[in-house]
Amino acid sequence: MAGKAIIFSAPSGSGKTTIVKHLLNNNPDLGFSISASTRDKRGRKEEHGKDYYFLTPQQFKKKIDNNEFVEWEEVYEGNFYGTLKSEIERIWNDGKNVIFDVDVKGGLNLKKYFGNKAMAIFVKVPSLEVLKERLHDRGTETDEALSRRLFKAEFEMTFQDEFDQVLNNENLDRSLAEAQQLYDEFKKK
Numbered sequence: 001m002a003g004k005a006i007i008f009s010a011p012s013g014s015g016k017t018t019i020v021k022h023l024l025n026n027n028p029d030l031g032f033s034i035s036a037s038t039r040d041k042r043g044r045k046e047e048h049g050k051d052y053y054f055l056t057p058q059q060f061k062k063k064i065d066n067n068e069f070v071e072w073e074e075v076y077e078g079n080f081y082g083t084l085k086s087e088i089e090r091i092w093n094d095g096k097n098v099i100f101d102v103d104v105k106g107g108l109n110l111k112k113y114f115g116n117k118a119m120a121i122f123v124k125v126p127s128l129e130v131l132k133e134r135l136h137d138r139g140t141e142t143d144e145a146l147s148r149r150l151f152k153a154e155f156e157m158t159f160q161d162e163f164d165q166v167l168n169n170e171n172l173d174r175s176l177a178e179a180q181q182l183y184d185e186f187k188k189k
Contacts, residue, residue, distance in 0.1 A: 003097040005088075005114045006030070006183055009107025010123035011153030013131050015169040019123060020101040022176045023183060030099045030183075031091030035106075036060060036069075039079040053084070071109035076148065081106065097187070104156040107163070119186045121179070122163035126170045128154060 006023075010016040024030055036053040038060050048054045055063070060080045064072060072082025083106065091098040100110055104122070111120040125131045131153055132146070160166050165182055169175040 002117070003092045003095070004186065005098045005100065005110065005118040006186060007100045007102065007107045007110050007114075007118055007120040008123060008179075009100075009102055009104045009120065009163065010169075011104070011125065011131060011156045012149050013153070014123045014125045015172065015175065016123040017101050018172065019167070019169070019175060019179045020099055023099060023179055026180065027183065029096050029187075031094055031096035033083060033087045033091065033098050033100050035081055035100075035102065036063070036072075036084055037079065037081045039076075039081075070113050071106055073103075073105055073109075075103055075105075076152075083110065104159050108159065111163070119165065119182070120163045121165045121167055121182060122160040123175075124157070124160060124166050124168045125153075126168070 008016045008020050020032070024032055034049065034051070034053055036055050038055055038057050039052075041048075041051075041054060046052065046054075057078070057080065060072075060082070063069060063082070063084070068084055068086065069082040070085055070088065072080060075081050081103065083100070083102070088098055100107070102110065107120050107122070111118050128150060132150055167175055167178055167182070
């Protein structure tokens with residue numbers, strides 16, 4: 001069974017993961033697509049097969065060679081991320097629509113792949129200053145990593161008009177309600 005795809009993309013720290021988790025908790029017809037990554041786990045809170053499929057670079061490259069990805073990219077030097085075809089099949093076979101939490105380039109690639117079966121939403125932050133504060137408050141970034149993320153975020157923001165919808169995440173409660181409304185309308189199409 002082929003379902004629909006709802007794609008949330010944004011610079012890191014925009015709140016897209018919070019929005020995706022809210023939708024998952026309130027919509028039993030949604031299944032989360034777990035991305036594959038070669039990056040290290042962030043502390044003990046991340047689990048293989050739940051947050052990401054944590055792969056070695058060799059494992060990841062073998063899956064590329066075997067054409068097992070819908071899309072993949074090297075997001076940061078040496079850190080690969082991708083969407084496994086088997087993930088979408090797993091979710092659609094369960095009779096659910098698939099929801100993605102991916103970076104901007106990955107989101108645009110997924111939108112292109114799924115065509116009219118997808119709705120791509122760009123989660124916009126009010127400003128780079130707000131984004132910097134959110135990333136800093138996470139406490140997971142070195143100064144160098146924070147600088148790299150902000151540089152990338154500024155570039156990613158230039159692609160927001162290529163998405164089907166832009167959700168301005170200035171007020172979380174309003175953003176959660178708007179995301180739910182967008183999903184409800186998309187399901188009816």
